[in-house]
Amino acid sequence: MGRPFYLTTPIYYVNDAPHIGHAYTTVVGDAICRWQRMAGRDVLFLTGTDEHGLKVAQVAEANGVNPQEWTDRTSARFVAAWRQLDIAEDDFIRTTEPRHYAAVQRFLGAIYDRGDIELGTYEGLYCVPCEDYYTEAQLVDGNCPVHLKPVTAMKEENYFFKLSRYGDRLLEWYEAHPDAVRPGTKRNEALAFIRSGLEDISITRTSLRWGVPVPWDPGHVFYVWYDALVNYVTAIGYGEDPDRFQRWWPAVHHVIGKEILRFHCVWWPAMCMAAGIDPPASVFVHGWLLVGGEKMSKTRLNQIAPADLIADVGVDGYRYHFLRDVPFGADGDFSHEGMVARYNADLANNLGNLLSRVTAVVARKCEGVAPAPPADSPLAAVAAQVSADAAGAWERFAPHEALEATWRLIHAANAHLEDNEPWKAEPGPAVDAVLGAAVETLRIVALLAAPAMPGACGQLWRRLGLGGRPDELRLPEATAWGGYPGGLVLERGTPLFPRIQPD
Ligand code: MSP
Numbered sequence: 001m002g003r004p005f006y007l008t009t010p011i012y013y014v015n016d017a018p019h020i021g022h023a024y025t026t027v028v029g030d031a032i033c034r035w036q037r038m039a040g041r042d043v044l045f046l047t048g049t050d051e052h053g054l055k056v057a058q059v060a061e062a063n064g065v066n067p068q069e070w071t072d073r074t075s076a077r078f079v080a081a082w083r084q085l086d087i088a089e090d091d092f093i094r095t096t097e098p099r100h101y102a103a104v105q106r107f108l109g110a111i112y113d114r115g116d117i118e119l120g121t122y123e124g125l126y127c128v129p130c131e132d133y134y135t136e137a138q139l140v141d142g143n144c145p146v147h148l149k150p151v152t153a154m155k156e157e158n159y160f161f162k163l164s165r166y167g168d169r170l171l172e173w174y175e176a177h178p179d180a181v182r183p184g185t186k187r188n189e190a191l192a193f194i195r196s197g198l199e200d201i202s203i204t205r206t207s208l209r210w211g212v213p214v215p216w217d218p219g220h221v222f223y224v225w226y227d228a229l230v231n232y233v234t235a236i237g238y239g240e241d242p243d244r245f246q247r248w249w250p251a252v253h254h255v256i257g258k259e260i261l262r263f264h265c266v267w268w269p270a271m272c273m274a275a276g277i278d279p280p281a282s283v284f285v286h287g288w289l290l291v292g293g294e295k296m297s298k299t300r301l302n303q304i305a306p307a308d309l310i311a312d313v314g315v316d317g318y319r320y321h322f323l324r325d326v327p328f329g330a331d332g333d334f335s336h337e338g339m340v341a342r343y344n345a346d347l348a349n350n351l352g353n354l355l356s357r358v359t360a361v362v363a364r365k366c367e368g369v370a371p372a373p374p375a376d377s378p379l380a381a382v383a384a385q386v387s388a389d390a391a392g393a394w395e396r397f398a399p400h401e402a403l404e405a406t407w408r409l410i411h412a413a414n415a416h417l418e419d420n421e422p423w424k425a426e427p428g429p430a431v432d433a434v435l436g437a438a439v440e441t442l443r444i445v446a447l448l449a450a451p452a453m454p455g456a457c458g459q460l461w462r463r464l465g466l467g468g469r470p471d472e473l474r475l476p477e478a479t480a481w482g483g484y485p486g487g488l489v490l491e492r493g494t495p496l497f498p499r500i501q502p503d
Contacts, residue, residue: 005041006248007033010256011050011093011231014074015059018081019303020322020334021257021296024289027319028328028399029255030087034451035394035402038475044248046235047082048093049075053131053224057210067210071096081306086315086454093231095212103234104227105215107275108203110239112216116165116274122158122202125151131224133202146259147297158202159220166270167198173269173279181265182397183329186258186285190265201267229268232280250278255397258285284397287331289322309339312500316453317343323399323452340500347456347497350410351445354417355460358438359490361423370465371432372486373440380437380481382412383444387479390448399452406448413441439464440484446470447479456496463491 009029012022026047033045051071060070075094082089093100111117124133127144134144134151144151171194174180174187181187204220205211211221230238232252237244250272256264261283269279288295291302310318321339324346326332362370373380386409393401420434443464450457450470461470465488470478 002040002042004044004247004251005033005036006044006236006252007036007046008232008235008252008254009047010260011048011095011228012078013053013055014049014051014071014078015055016298017074017303017305018078019296020306020309021289021303022078023081023085023306024322025255025257025286026082026087027085027322028286028397030085030089031319031323031399031451032253032255032394032397034088034454034471035475038447038451038471038473038478039391039394040474043090044236045089046091046093046232047087047089048091048231048235049078049095050224050228050231051075051094051096052211052221052227054208054210055128055131057208058128068096084310084315085306085319088454091235093235095227095231099240100227100231100234101212102240103238104212104222104230106239107230107233107271108222108226109215110276111161111271111274112159114274114276116162117159117203118162118200120158120160120200120202121155122160123153123155124202126154127151147299149299154207156202156206158206158223159204159214159217160200161203161226161267161271161274162200163198163267163270164200166273167194169273170194170198170266170270173273177281179282180269180279181261181283181285183285186261186265186283189261193262193266198266198270225263225267226271229263229271232268233277238277250281252280252282253397254280254283256283256285258287261285284329286329287326289326290331290333293333304334309336312336313339313343314456314497316456317347317497320347320403320449320452324403325400327400328398337502340502343497344499344502346407348495348499350407350414351449352495352497352499354410354414354438355442355463355496356492357414357417358435358442359463359492361417362435362439362490363492365422365425365427365431366435368489370439370484370486370488370490371436373436373482373484374433375482377416377433377437377440377481379409379412379416379441382409383441383479383481387444387448387476391476394451403449403452406445409441409448410445413438436484436486439486439490440481443484444479444481447473447475459496463493463496465489465491 060067129147203226212227214220236248272279296303389405390402422431422434446457446460447470
């Protein structure tokens, strides 16, 4: 077994159908995990659904079903969306599963036993869509700063987690682990929040039944965020299978959107400390996918379902777009025109044309049988550099850079064909050398782009006459120049990425 690589997405609320914002984190997480599997790591990729809380209870009620029925239905929609998007998660966790109840009760029970959970009274301003409390000062025009909707005044007897005891320990921990939150701007945000002073937080509810019961006081259920964060350790056998737990923890990568930084970079590490386990090794925070400059939301009616876009650009075109278009970390504005333009430029033109040109010329000049690559092609050096750059970028969680690098190789191969014009030359060793190098380039591209476009790269692989699938091979070994054996029949077939007419 290779070295462990554990990556999680947030678990998604089931009040809503999956939209391209949820899919964004999931696709990036999936592609990074696919790369790591090819690099020989033993990968655990976890995603799932967050099924408790007031918001879900309210939506279920509005739809006239009980919460469990509602969550079963909506969770299934997430699973269906991930099947459609070629997501290969190793585990899909649902917070209503018995394994999760057991882990939450054990984890929070451990904090209680160690003395960092105490009873108190909570009064505050609550935003239901956020499932979070705000202070007067945090409101924007009297509304929730995220949803810009009114908040509700709440008062309850609650159990409190003594977060106020953890400020110094968190700062020390971040001091000792400078890469624990990336990018650096987000680390600074977490540090500023901790330095501004931490208050104890209310972690149970009595006004609500839809949650995990508090084991030492069954009149209470845990506040949804407290149960939700624990999913990351439920899935690896917390309190159940110590060997399995040790294998994956704390070397985890939590990939999250920026609005849930505080939960993951302040609360969660403090909870881990309080429960007596190490905080997560790394949290990667990305920006929002905006539509027309705004965050998608049900109330703004600007949500887009992945299926709507897949209908236009296919699964691989979809995945490629979201991995390539937005530098992971920053906010990005989605536009349909932008997606179609990039599809046409990068997939239909650059990659698609390289393949159709090569297969057409091999058919004409080599009777359809591809020559082996020459040892000394100028493309060999480009391929080596690109492979190294792509590997570095995937390791840094920078898929857009990895794909940018990969496309440099495609450009170089197209340019090499144009410089040599094998279609005009007489068949012979010179033509074989140019075509062999181009086919080898396509083989290497199929490997490098496989984490982003598993389906299309499998297709490309078969068209080159190769057996198996590119993602069964190991990197970097498989990308070494000269791997293509030659003597294989190329398949012509229809364009891999048919051009799309812009609207
Ligand atoms: N259930 C909580 C997370 C609990 S994790 C222990 C939650 N769920 S959510 O359904 O609202 O999904 C939040 C995550 O979905 C974001 O952190 C982000 O990863 C992804 N996105 C949802 N909308 C998004 C955009 N508009 N843009 C980019 N990502 C977005 O919060």
